[in-house]
Amino acid sequence: MIQRPKGTKDLLPADTVKWQFIESKIKTVLENYAFNEIRVPVFEHTELFLRGVGETTDVVQKEMYTFKDKGDRSITLRPEGTAGVVRAYIENGMASLPSPIKLWYNITAYRYENVQKGRLREFHQIGAELIGTNNYMADAELITMANEIFRSLNIQDIKLEINSIGCPVCRAKYQEALKEYIGKNLDKYCSDCKNRFEKNPMRILDCKVENCKEYNKNAPVILDYLCEECKEHFEKVQETLQECNIKYEINPKIVRGLDYYTKTVFEFIDEEEGLTVLAGGRYDGLVKELEGQDTPAVGFALGMERLLELFDKYNENIEVKKPEIFVATIGEEANKYGTRLVQKLRAEGKYVVKDITGKGLNAQFKYANKIGAKYVITLGDDEIKNKVAKLKNMETGEEEEYNIE
Numbered sequence: 001m002i003q004r005p006k007g008t009k010d011l012l013p014a015d016t017v018k019w020q021f022i023e024s025k026i027k028t029v030l031e032n033y034a035f036n037e038i039r040v041p042v043f044e045h046t047e048l049f050l051r052g053v054g055e056t057t058d059v060v061q062k063e064m065y066t067f068k069d070k071g072d073r074s075i076t077l078r079p080e081g082t083a084g085v086v087r088a089y090i091e092n093g094m095a096s097l098p099s100p101i102k103l104w105y106n107i108t109a110y111r112y113e114n115v116q117k118g119r120l121r122e123f124h125q126i127g128a129e130l131i132g133t134n135n136y137m138a139d140a141e142l143i144t145m146a147n148e149i150f151r152s153l154n155i156q157d158i159k160l161e162i163n164s165i166g167c168p169v170c171r172a173k174y175q176e177a178l179k180e181y182i183g184k185n186l187d188k189y190c191s192d193c194k195n196r197f198e199k200n201p202m203r204i205l206d207c208k209v210e211n212c213k214e215y216n217k218n219a220p221v222i223l224d225y226l227c228e229e230c231k232e233h234f235e236k237v238q239e240t241l242q243e244c245n246i247k248y249e250i251n252p253k254i255v256r257g258l259d260y261y262t263k264t265v266f267e268f269i270d271e272e273e274g275l276t277v278l279a280g281g282r283y284d285g286l287v288k289e290l291e292g293q294d295t296p297a298v299g300f301a302l303g304m305e306r307l308l309e310l311f312d313k314y315n316e317n318i319e320v321k322k323p324e325i326f327v328a329t330i331g332e333e334a335n336k337y338g339t340r341l342v343q344k345l346r347a348e349g350k351y352v353v354k355d356i357t358g359k360g361l362n363a364q365f366k367y368a369n370k371i372g373a374k375y376v377i378t379l380g381d382d383e384i385k386n387k388v389a390k391l392k393n394m395e396t397g398e399e400e401e402y403n404i405e
Contacts, residue, residue, distance in 0.1 A: 007121025052083030099132035
């Protein structure tokens with residue numbers, strides 16, 4: 001038997017009904033904040049992610065699904081959503097539209113990584129990008145909107161952590177201090193951290209290897225090196241969150257795994273599992289890096305697989321929608337009439353099922369009961385002739401005759 005590839009998952013009807021409920025709730029929140037949906041390709045030219053995500057990241061170095069197409073072009077399945085959205089923003093001239101631009105997406109993404117709880121190789125993200133303003137209020141609005149998503153889904157025990165990783169100017173000074181600190185023990189760090197040391201030392205702080213985490217405990221803190229502009233920006237983000245009664249903790253070790261971030265970064269974390277469910281931040285240099293106009297932006301993405309696990313903890317099970325009516329027929333004329341009747345009822349917005357297998361009447365009733373139909377209409381040739389139909393309430397067992405029209 002051919003099985004699904006490792007790191008993928010089949011979403012069966014019992015799963016998709018929950019996904020659709022969650023997606024509809026999130027869509028409502030996003031639209032209430034005036035975000036419009038954008039859809040971008042599943043695959044892009046590899047260069048987009050090399051430049052957009054960053055060559056020193058684990059995503060680019062270890063996790064991307066990259067291949068040559070028949071035109072010998074290097075193509076990559078998208079490992080995240082932001083780079084593709086920014087490419088679409090530039091390519092389609094969206095900078096000429098009223099600013100800021102508010103976009104959201106619902107995508108599958110692909111990373112070749114170790115499969116674990118809530119982390120697959122084909123995974124689903126819902127994200128939002130706010131492009132065209134460097135004002136702190138945009139950061140606060142994105143965080144507030146993310147918080148509202150969790151509230152709308154009745155998800156509790158979720159913790160917000162924030163940090164600022166500064167701008168290129170103050171970050172350069174911080175990286176010097178960080179390299180001086182790490183350099184004293186560099187030979188004791190893992191091979192990945194040694195490779196990151198010259199190009200992107202801040203990524204060392206995000207290392208999950210226990211030995212490296214131990215050596216990072218007393219590392220310099222980026223907040224001590226922020227320039228006045230970045231410090232003021234971060235303080236105003238905090239003040240706005242406080243005004244909105246949104247609780248948060250400052251975590252100076254949040255650096256995020258993608259190179260395009262600047263200033264504010266944030267994560268919403270499941271307190272019980274310690275896993276990040278939603279994460280994002282400001283990325284003021286990405287549009288320019290991808291050859292667009294110098295345009296500030298901020299965004300986030302949430303992982304649907306982890307969100308679904310949290311949703312199940314705090315919400316009752318959502319069942320697959322059941323038919324209002326099942327139409328059972330006996331005889332050829334009744335079958336023809338029943339087919340027309342079903343078409344009419346469906347056109348009126350009713351959820352109706354009719355036998356299409358030629359089963360006997362008892363078997364049709366058993367099937368109607370199994371699929372949870374609320375009512376069964378029984379039509380036979382005599383009913384057609386006499387212009388009556390039997391309607392049975394499957395819950396109470398009561399049956400009545402009605403005029404067939």
